Amino acid sequence: MGVVVSLEGERSPSLAPLTTLVADDMRAVNELVVQRMHSPVAMIPQLAGHIVAAGGKRLRPLLTLASARMCGYAGRRHIALAACVEFIHTATLLHDDVVDESDLRRGLASANAVWGNKASVLVGDFLLSRSFELMVEDGSLSVLSILSRASSLIAEGEVLQLTTQNDTETGETRYLEVIKAKTAQLFAAACRIGAVIAARPKVEEDALETFGMNLGIAFQLTDDVLDYSATQMALGKTVGDDFREGKITLPVILAFRRGDEAERTFWRRTLETLEQRPGDLERAVDLMEKHKALADTVERARHYGAIARDGLGIFANGPEKSALVEIIDFCIERTY
Amino acid sequence: MGVVVSLEGERSPSLAPLTTLVADDMRAVNELVVQRMHSPVAMIPQLAGHIVAAGGKRLRPLLTLASARMCGYAGRRHIALAACVEFIHTATLLHDDVVDESDLRRGLASANAVWGNKASVLVGDFLLSRSFELMVEDGSLSVLSILSRASSLIAEGEVLQLTTQNDTETGETRYLEVIKAKTAQLFAAACRIGAVIAARPKVEEDALETFGMNLGIAFQLTDDVLDYSATQMALGKTVGDDFREGKITLPVILAFRRGDEAERTFWRRTLETLEQRPGDLERAVDLMEKHKALADTVERARHYGAIARDGLGIFANGPEKSALVEIIDFCIERTY
Numbered sequence: 001m002g003v004v005v006s007l008e009g010e011r012s013p014s015l016a017p018l019t020t021l022v023a024d025d026m027r028a029v030n031e032l033v034v035q036r037m038h039s040p041v042a043m044i045p046q047l048a049g050h051i052v053a054a055g056g057k058r059l060r061p062l063l064t065l066a067s068a069r070m071c072g073y074a075g076r077r078h079i080a081l082a083a084c085v086e087f088i089h090t091a092t093l094l095h096d097d098v099v100d101e102s103d104l105r106r107g108l109a110s111a112n113a114v115w116g117n118k119a120s121v122l123v124g125d126f127l128l129s130r131s132f133e134l135m136v137e138d139g140s141l142s143v144l145s146i147l148s149r150a151s152s153l154i155a156e157g158e159v160l161q162l163t164t165q166n167d168t169e170t171g172e173t174r175y176l177e178v179i180k181a182k183t184a185q186l187f188a189a190a191c192r193i194g195a196v197i198a199a200r201p202k203v204e205e206d207a208l209e210t211f212g213m214n215l216g217i218a219f220q221l222t223d224d225v226l227d228y229s230a231t232q233m234a235l236g237k238t239v240g241d242d243f244r245e246g247k248i249t250l251p252v253i254l255a256f257r258r259g260d261e262a263e264r265t266f267w268r269r270t271l272e273t274l275e276q277r278p279g280d281l282e283r284a285v286d287l288m289e290k291h292k293a294l295a296d297t298v299e300r301a302r303h304y305g306a307i308a309r310d311g312l313g314i315f316a317n318g319p320e321k322s323a324l325v326e327i328i329d330f331c332i333e334r335t336y
Numbered sequence: 337m338g339v340v341v342s343l344e345g346e347r348s349p350s351l352a353p354l355t356t357l358v359a360d361d362m363r364a365v366n367e368l369v370v371q372r373m374h375s376p377v378a379m380i381p382q383l384a385g386h387i388v389a390a391g392g393k394r395l396r397p398l399l400t401l402a403s404a405r406m407c408g409y410a411g412r413r414h415i416a417l418a419a420c421v422e423f424i425h426t427a428t429l430l431h432d433d434v435v436d437e438s439d440l441r442r443g444l445a446s447a448n449a450v451w452g453n454k455a456s457v458l459v460g461d462f463l464l465s466r467s468f469e470l471m472v473e474d475g476s477l478s479v480l481s482i483l484s485r486a487s488s489l490i491a492e493g494e495v496l497q498l499t500t501q502n503d504t505e506t507g508e509t510r511y512l513e514v515i516k517a518k519t520a521q522l523f524a525a526a527c528r529i530g531a532v533i534a535a536r537p538k539v540e541e542d543a544l545e546t547f548g549m550n551l552g553i554a555f556q557l558t559d560d561v562l563d564y565s566a567t568q569m570a571l572g573k574t575v576g577d578d579f580r581e582g583k584i585t586l587p588v589i590l591a592f593r594r595g596d597e598a599e600r601t602f603w604r605r606t607l608e609t610l611e612q613r614p615g616d617l618e619r620a621v622d623l624m625e626k627h628k629a630l631a632d633t634v635e636r637a638r639h640y641g642a643i644a645r646d647g648l649g650i651f652a653n654g655p656e657k658s659a660l661v662e663i664i665d666f667c668i669e670r671t672y
Contacts, residue, residue, distance in 0.1 A: 155462035
């Protein structure tokens with residue numbers, strides 16, 4: 001997978017330094033998440049708990065915690081705001097489940113499959129509203145402005161993605177717009193609010209936003225590669241979700257544009273009309289390999305990773321900065 | 337339909353005095369709604385425009401405008417906040433369309449039927465987030481607190497409704513909890529913020545909240561009656577949506593509890609297992625008539641209407657107060 005820029009050269013880049021550094025804070029975030037997703041309507045904590053328990057990497061709240069700490073913040077507000085960020089993300093996942101009719105999320109049965117579409121939409125609404133309640137309790141209009149804007153942009157990005165779905169004419173520029181909005185905006189906001197609560201100058205807010213935005217793009221590019229990854233397949237993980245739904249991601253865009261007419265006919269049949277037969281996913285992966293579409297998507301991810309790294313340049317060296325730099329490599333080299 | 341307490345005795349209670357009184361403000365609200373639902377992603381204004389153009393009564397933003405005016409407010413903030421209230425309501429409608437698989441909303445094809453579930457969920461998310469952006473621009477943490485809390489409670493109420501759906505054991509108390517949360521909370525919040533921006537004492541905020549809450553309950557009770565109304569049927573309007581979905585509303589609860597075992601078997605078959613045959617809706621209406629379930633639901637609405645009216649008691653008489661009082665009767669006597 002090319003050059004791994006790890007601080008220790010030998011080991012793979014990992015989330016461990018970051019999670020260790022903010023372990024206590026993260027425990028507090030998890031407690032608050034459980035506490036604030038509570039409702040007398042039992043289905044809400046049941047359903048929300050299902051997706052929260054599924055865990056995931058908690059990357060976004062980790063970014064808020066580490067950004068605040070790197071900015072020298074010594075208070076407790078970052079705990080609640082990290083929980084806000086996680087609630088916004090969880091609401092998106094729940095609505096994504098409805099939207100994409102995906103059956104599996106993080107290896108567990110999706111909330112949608114267990115409780116149905118209705119409940120997923122409404123519990124998502126509850127979590128999004130609860131997130132705003134938490135922000136109001138925090139009381140910062142700057143933070144509210146950043147996160148409400150991120151939330152609009154995410155929804156906008158999801159709708160934009162809908163209009164590109166099943167459309168093989170979609171180009172790289174449009175794809176980038178989609179992933180910036182639907183994924184990278186929340187990464188950017190999660191980082192930026194760290195500087196805001198630490199009352200750092202605007203240049204540091206901007207730097208953290210640049211870091212988060214480009215990290216988010218690199219993260220999504222890698223995610224889109226993993227959905228066609230032979231390694232993932234070998235590990236028994238679910239791949240091919242994007243293919244089955246006809247999502248136009250960069251690996252598809254590159255393979256389509258580099259392919260001949262017969263190949264384009266294949267892509268149109270499988271992704272536009274969704275006429276898919278046994279062996280089609282394997283053929284898609286073969287075509288991507290043939291045209292280096294997966295390797296080049298990883299290269300693109302590295303490009304954004306490099307910008308993210310330079311975004312952190314103005315901050316003093318220290319354990320938080322090192323851990324954040326390592327996350328860039330982790331996001332690009334990860335196999336999960 | 338019983339006693340109509342109208343100021344002029346003769347004519348039916350109407351929205352007209354209220355809409356006339358705040359016509360200029362309402363025009364400004366409509367302009368702002370159109371402006372702020374704009375997005376470079378064309379599907380967003382298209383879909384949102386569809387539901388906004390469908391119109392409806394704009395009752396909730398009217399309440400904000402009139403409440404602010406009755407409190408002597410002379411500024412412009414009520415315009416944007418009325419738009420916020422309408423956005424929250426529209427987002428709920430869009431998510432309700434997904435949820436209930438309803439085919440018609442306000443007589444037009446539902447957004448869901450035209451654009452699909454995905455788009456309805458995501459555009460709803462966009463409008464809800466946009467509403468919070470507008471509130472942040474307004475800059476009042478009190479208003480943000482009231483509307484973010486209302487938004488959580490609405491979602492909670494919708495989930496609670498889901499757990500009562502198809503359950504004929506649901507009682508009146510549980511039903512009231514549902515309609516308070518899913519409908520009346522937004523009426524209450526829409527009114528309360530009028531006093532907040534006018535910087536009126538808390539007793540007036542509370543009074544407007546009482547007015548809105550009880551008006552909202554009366555409104556929903558009437559809505560639930562209209563869904564079984566023979567008059568509506570005769571007018572060619574869609575009725576029976578609640579019946580087809582197995583929603584447990586007060587007319588059902590009263591008819592079920594007042595019925596014999598054979599009737600309860602009918603209700604269980606049609607609403608719990610949703611085994612519905614031609615003529616079942618008509619039989620449901622007959623059973624409701626037999627047990628005075630519809631008339632008594634209207635009586636219940638009048639009870640809440642009376643509380644709403646007393647809620648306004650502390651405000652000085654004037655055109656806004658008269659118009660708000662008339663809305664109570666309109667909400668109960670309306671046939672649409």
